[in-house]
Amino acid sequence: MNANTLEIRTVQATAFKILVEALKELLTDTCIDFDETGMKIVSMDNSHIVLVHLKLDAPKFEYFHCESKITIGVNMLNLYKLIRTINSNDTLTLFIESDDLNHLGIKIENGEKNTKTTYKLNLLDLDNPKISVNPADFNYEIMLQSADFQKICRDMSNIAEVVEIKNVGNQLILSCKGDFCSQETVLADTENNSGSKNNNEIVQGIFNLKYLVLFTKCTNLCSTVELFLKNDYPLLIRYMVASLGEVKLCLAPQSQNHV
Structure with missing residues (x-):
């Protein structure tokens, strides 16, 4: 016992x-x-x-x-x-x-x-509000090397506060614009499972780089990271926690005014 x-x-x-x-x-x-x-x-x-x-x-x-x-x-x-x-x-x-x-x-x-x-x-006595997580049908599921994604986010955070993440077909485009320069990084031939019947549909969103950099502290958990994209929807990023399970991090998009 x-x-x-x-x-x-x-x-x-x-x-x-x-x-x-x-x-x-x-x-x-x-x-x-x-x-x-x-x-x-x-x-x-x-x-x-x-x-x-x-x-x-x-x-x-x-x-x-x-x-x-x-x-x-x-x-x-x-x-x-x-x-x-x-x-x-x-x-x-x-x-x-x-x-x-x-x-x-x-x-x-x-x-x-x-x-x-x-x-x-x-231990703490905390309120435990129930948060319902409804499954979403994402247009694109993209797999990247987690170290590459971390480097891009870190580099861009030195330039700007937000990044536009756009996917067209098999190209993932990350772009940002700051006071002294702009940056665009194109990742071609990304591994993705398109949930869209039109593989050339543009899916994009604008997201806060500060939080993305914090997300990439998970980089050493696994060699790859998955990004789930859908227009007008939070960005979902999934890391495997070694072989114990997974952590999914969702980041709300920002308005076009922030670019």
Whole structure:
């Protein structure tokens, strides 16, 4: 009989650290849901411009025990402070003891060094508004090298505040205009699954580069990133969290006046 209400363990501790490092830039205090299927976050940032949808699957963990659905409130920055020392050979265990529901236990173990560190993070009493995520039929699903996408976003953020992302056929065009110069980057022959009957339909949107740069903190989670595009609709970006699951980041578009 497990004395813990919740106990999950993974050897993919580095991926979990990278994930939390990225999410702490978008979410301050957030609710994390656990049930027998896995771990989930569905939350908006304080400005309501970004929606984070995270799902880590229970079978992908080395051990996953969750007696019943439980929701915890966590400060993401404080969580990151405790796991930032994780190295590639560490194993991470998260647990909540049945007789101590106000703390999240965090255990970091290293078999090679024969070390074990345990933290108890104070949990928060947060409102947990239900956010419904309706599936959308996107015109284009585009796969890019995640490092390439990160470089483009970083470079453009030094020039302008917003970027226009446009897809025509098999070409993805990113363009921005600042006070001292403009930039256009064309990625031809992008891998995409067109949901549109007209493959030459122009799909475009204008998005805040500051948030895109924050999204690309997920770059080291996986080698590729998927962009989902639809006119007059948020941009959806999906990263795989190693082999644990996926995180989808949605960014609301800005008006033409911002270009």
